[in-house]
Amino acid sequence: MAYFYEHLNENTLNLLINEYVLLKDENGNEVDTLKWDGETYQSIRCKPFKSNMFGTLKPLDNIQAFAMDSINTNDITVLYGKAGSGKTTLPLNYIMQEIEKGRFKKCYIIYSYEPLKNAKTLGFEKGDHLTKLLYYGSIGNILASKFGDMQQVEYMVERGMLDIIPTANIRGIELESDSICLVTESQNLDVYTLKTIIQRCKSGCKQIYEGDIIEQKDTNIQNIGMNRLIDVFKGNESFGCVKLKNNYRSKLSELADLM
Structure with a gap:
């Protein structure tokens, strides 16, 4: 020592x-x-994340402190871990802090429209594009639970603070340099999809990829993009990767890991 x-x-x-x-x-x-x-x-x-939306967020352990430092200092951060470890909460708290302070104008949330493993799809759904995204996909429930309700999510979308993009729609778009890109459930994306997302981001666009590499692979993807992303970018001065280990959601959710 x-x-x-x-x-x-x-x-x-x-x-x-x-x-x-x-x-x-x-x-x-x-x-x-x-x-x-x-x-x-x-x-x-590690400095706490502070926003009017969420208040003050401090790391609950040293591994979360690593994650918050990486989000703050790196252009690309990969966060992976089991449910309840903070891999979605930490980025969203940072995003709201940065948008409220005016350092970034918008957050793009990219997700794969995939059902849970062994779950049935609902088939054709009526409604406009935003309604389908928020009310008939898992991303709407995730964001509503984090932001308090669906109305708040819709308000942020309407004000241009938030844009929700399915992976099927990422080709041909560009993510601005004054924006943040949060890719959720990244364990379900193949190498080509993640490569396309990275290539859509202009210099200065902060990228955060979250998922559970081991536990929550809902689709039978042989070529898992997160693994390849880590292998290629590790050791780069603009890249960080943190495995979040502790479940802070509830004691019962920890027991569910044994199922």
């Missing part, structure tokens, strides 16, 4: 650029959080 702190400019742990390290003492107590930036180990001093 002493040698490590006396030689912070040496990559003694052989980390990739932007790779995080959680230091523990001989008793297993967590004592420090750092990341290697290619030249030195930097201490992580």
Whole structure:
């Protein structure tokens, strides 16, 4: 431990650029959080996300602190973990903070219109495009639960703060440099789809990809895009990837992992 702190400019742990390290003492107590930036180990001093919409969000553990740091500092962040770990809540809190402060104008939420594994589809549904997106797909329920109700989601869409795009519609569009792109349920997307999304983003567009690589693959995709995305971008100075480990939703939802 002493040698490590006396030689912070040496990559003694052989980390990739932007790779995080959680230091523990001989008793297993967590004592420090750092990341290697290619030249030195930097201490992580995670600032809370603050917005009028959600209030103040502080990390519930050091792994969430890594995730919040990556969202803040990297152009591309991949967050993966089980349900209730914060992989959607953390990005949405950051997004509202940045939009309210005027640092970004809009958030694009990209999702794959896929039913849950073994679930039946509803077939043809009446209504306009926005109604179909919000009321007949899982993304509407997700956003309504995070923002409080569906009316708030519709208000943000109408004001141009939020744009919801199915993966089927991403070809031919460009995501502006003053925007944030949040891709939900990314574990269900293949390599070609994720590659297309990244190529649609202009320089300066912050990208966040969230999903559960192991547990929630709802479709039989052999070529999982998230795995390839991590393999290609790891070690890049603009990329971060964090596995969120703890379920904070409820004790019962933790038991569901055993099913």
